[in-house]
Structures are given as C-alpha cells and as structure tokens.
Amino acid sequence: MNLATRFEARFGRTPAGIWRAPGRVNVIGEHTDYNDGFVLPFAIDRFTTVAASIRTDRTVRVSSTFAPGDVVEVDLEGLQPGDISGWAVYPVGVLWSLEQAGHRVLGMDLLLDSDVPVGAGLSSSAAIECAVAVAANELFDLGLTGPELVLIGQRAENEMVGAPTGILDQSASLLSSQGHAVFLDCRSQESRLVPFPLMEDGLTMLVIDTRISHSHATGGYASRRRSCEVGADVMAVAALRDLSESDLSEAAGLLDEETFRRVRHIVTENARVLAAVKLLESQGPRAIAPLLDASHASMRDDFEISCPELDLAVDIARDAGALGARMTGGGFGGSAIALTNNDDVGRVTESVTSAFASAGYTAPAIFAVVPAEGAGRVE
Numbered sequence: 411m412n413l414a415t416r417f418e419a420r421f422g423r424t425p426a427g428i429w430r431a432p433g434r435v436n437v438i439g440e441h442t443d444y445n446d447g448f449v450l451p452f453a454i455d456r457f458t459t460v461a462a463s464i465r466t467d468r469t470v471r472v473s474s475t476f477a478p479g480d481v482v483e484v485d486l487e488g489l490q491p492g493d494i495s496g497w498a499v500y501p502v503g504v505l506w507s508l509e510q511a512g513h514r515v516l517g518m519d520l521l522l523d524s525d526v527p528v529g530a531g532l533s534s535s536a537a538i539e540c541a542v543a544v545a546a547n548e549l550f551d552l553g554l555t556g557p558e559l560v561l562i563g564q565r566a567e568n569e570m571v572g573a574p575t576g577i578l579d580q581s582a583s584l585l586s587s588q589g590h591a592v593f594l595d596c597r598s599q600e601s602r603l604v605p606f607p608l609m610e611d612g613l614t615m616l617v618i619d620t621r622i623s624h625s626h627a628t629g630g631y632a633s634r635r636r637s638c639e640v641g642a643d644v645m646a647v648a649a650l651r652d653l654s655e656s657d658l659s660e661a662a663g664l665l666d667e668e669t670f671r672r673v674r675h676i677v678t679e680n681a682r683v684l685a686a687v688k689l690l691e692s693q694g695p696r697a698i699a700p701l702l703d704a705s706h707a708s709m710r711d712d713f714e715i716s717c718p719e720l721d722l723a724v725d726i727a728r729d730a731g732a733l734g735a736r737m738t739g740g741g742f743g744g745s746a747i748a749l750t751n752n753d754d755v756g757r758v759t760e761s762v763t764s765a766f767a768s769a770g771y772t773a774p775a776i777f778a779v780v781p782a783e784g785a786g787r788v789e
C-alpha cells in the first residue's frame with residue numbers, strides 16, 4: 411500500500427501532498443557545528459517521507475510506520491517543551507517551533523514513513539523534522555527559505571526534544587543537491603555546494619552501521635559541548651572556530667590536559683574541513699581519503715567520542731582496502747563511512763562483517779550511499 415492510501419486508511423481523507431527529506435552522512439567536520447565551525451555533509455539516498463494535510467482546528471494527529479497503529483494527538487494550544495514524549499516530539503516539535511518563530515499554524519494530519527536507519531548517526535531525527543518543515547512551509551504558505559527552515563528544525567530538536575545539537579543535520583537534509591556535498595560555515599550559516607562525484611571516479615561511499623545506538627549518549631555529547639565552552643572561555647574567544655593551529659601551543663599551557671585535547675580536535679577538524687573542500691574542488695573525492703583517517707584518529711584519541719565497534723569498523727575497512735574511513739555523526743555508536751574503490755567493496759564488506767563476528771559484536775549493516783537531493787515535495 412502506498413503512503414497516500416495508508417494516510418486515507420488512517421485519517422479518512424486524502425493527503426494534500428507528499429514530501430520527503432533525506433538523512434545524511436557527515437563527510438568531515440564532527441562536533442564543529444556548535445563551535446561556529448565548518449562541516450561538510452551530504453544528504454543520502456535514504457529518506458523520511460510524510461503525507462500531510464492541514465486541519466481546520468489546532469490538533470496535530472501524527473502516525474508513523476515506525477510505531478504502527480499509534481496515532482498520537484496533540485493540541486498545539488499552550489503546548490510547552492516537556493508536554494510530549496516519544497517519537498511524536500520530532501514532527502510536532504517542528505510546528506511548535508514555527509509558532510515560536512511567529513508563524514501561526516493550524517493542526518495537521520501527518521503520516522510518516524522512513525528508510526533512514528534510526529539512531530545510527532545518519533540523522534533520522536532531522537529527516538523527520540525537515541520533511542514536516544517543508545510540508546508545513548508549503549501548506550501554510552509561509553515562504554521560508556532553506557536556511558530559515560534549518561533553524562526551525564534545530565529549535566525543535568534543541569528545545570522540544572532537548573538535544574543540544576547544532577545546525578549540521580538540518581542543513582544537510584534541507585540544502586543538499588544530488589552529486590554534491592554541502593560546505594557549511596556554521597557561524598554565518600552560508601553554504602556552498604561542492605561536487606562529490608563518486609561514480610565518475612570509480613568510488614563507493616560505504617556506511618557501516620555498527621548497530622550500537624548512540625541514543626544513550628546525550629550525556630557524552632553535552633559534556634563535550636561544555637568542554638568546548640570552557641576551552642573558548644579560557645582562550646578568550648567567542649567560539650573555538652576563532653582559534654587556529656598556531657594557537658595550540660598557547661592553549662596547551664592554559665588548559666587542563668583533557669580540555670586541551672577537546673580543543674585540539676575542534677581546531678584541527680576545522681582545518682581538515684577546509685583542506686577537504688580545497689582537495690574536492692581541485693582533485694575530487696579520492697584525494698580526501700587521508701583526511702578521513704586523520705579525522706577518525708582525532709575523534710578517537712582527542713575528542714574520545716568513538717567506541718570499540720567504530721574503531722574496529724574503521725581499522726578493518728582500511729586494512730581491507732578502503733582508501734579512508736572515519737566514524738560519522740555525534741559518536742558513541744552509530745555509523746562509520748569508508749571511501750572505497752568499487753572493486754574493493756566486496757572485500758571491505760566481508761572483512762568488516764567477519765571481524766565483527768569474531769569480536770562477538772552484533773552484525774553490522776553495511777550499505778552504499780550516494781549524495782542525494784535535499785528535502786522537497788514528491789507528489
């Protein structure tokens with residue numbers, strides 16, 4: 411049954427339209443977004459789709475193939491953070507966030523479906539927010555731009571969900587274009603599309619989903635954020651973005667050892683993003699492989715957001731012929747990416763799968779992704 415038919419069965423009316431928004435991989439630039447720094451994600455060919463209609467009252471009814479049978483009903487009137495728990499907080503949070511930004515909205519009927527793996531570091535949460543945001547933008551005729559919708563989604567995630575994330579995920583989902591990565595300056599929110607030709611270069615971007623859900627890791631994420639704030643305070647800058655590699659020796663003298671390593675990750679990671687963009691524009695994706703490896707080492711040793719499963723995935727992928735590999739997303743689980751010659755995909759996949767089995771880990775899910783188009787209407 412297609413989504414429109416399921417919508418009719420669930421809500422007894424036809425949907426006004428169908429919109430979708432992609433998940434993402436972050437090619438490089440991890441935890442730099444909330445430090446006013448640089449990121450380089452691309453949207454992947456995995457999407458959250460939403461069938462939607464406006465209501466005449468202020469009730470939101472939302473249902474998801476993720477939780478079949480459930481229809482969650484929420485009254486937008488007087489809605490406050492903390493009033494909703496569970497997955498409905500993402501779609502309803504977007505409508506709340508629109509209202510906080512001064513846009514008067516009505517209730518909606520929403521039916522969600524998704525093939526973005528959940529809690530795998532591929533941003534299934536932003537995919538929901540962005541699908542609902544583009545649907546609401548069109549149905550309520552709000553005329554908001556992509557960068558404006560990014561902030562709507564981020565506010566939903568920060569204040570309704572309570573996850574202190576930056577603008578990386580929503581920007582990737584909303585601003586991406588097929589065959590490109592998005593180079594984003596998280597301070598100015600300016601973005602530029604950078605060609606990311608995989609097929610033409612005989613390359614595959616593999617995702618290795620370790621099946622370790624990162625959802626338990628809100629504490630780790632928040633504590634990294636705090637360390638970055640402390641580092642910026644002590645170094646007397648507005649954000650770590652304002653430090654460069656030449657400031658690191660001074661930072662080493664002023665910061666405690668752990669905070670210094672946190673700061674060093676952000677500073678070197680920003681430099682790696684800028685280097686990756688240059689290499690992509692001059693030589694293509696193959697050239698960025700060593701930066702992926704260096705980024706992983708920095709996250710593992712300095713920022714300490716990797717985990718044994720991610721380290722194994724990255725090490726074995728490299729040993730089996732991947733050109734470069736790193737964990738992607740917030741860390742503490744989730745997925746790694748491995749940039750691989752097409753000819754080596756089978757070997758990398760088999761090697762990682764058998765290494766996980768030998769280590770007694772849950773079997774990973776390994777699949778290829780391509781840079782996909784950002785959020786929009788499909789029907």
Ligand code: ADP
Pocket residue numbers: 458474475476477496497498500522523524527528529530531532533534535536538625739
């Ligand atoms: P990630 O964004 O990396 O996948 P998050 O923890 O940020 O992980 O978001 C995952 C949460 O998003 C899930 O726990 C669930 O509440 C919600 N979610 C994801 N996909 C769906 C879906 N198809 N339908 C309903 N809720 C979903």
Ligand code: MG
Pocket residue numbers: 533534535536579
């Ligand atoms: Mg998320």
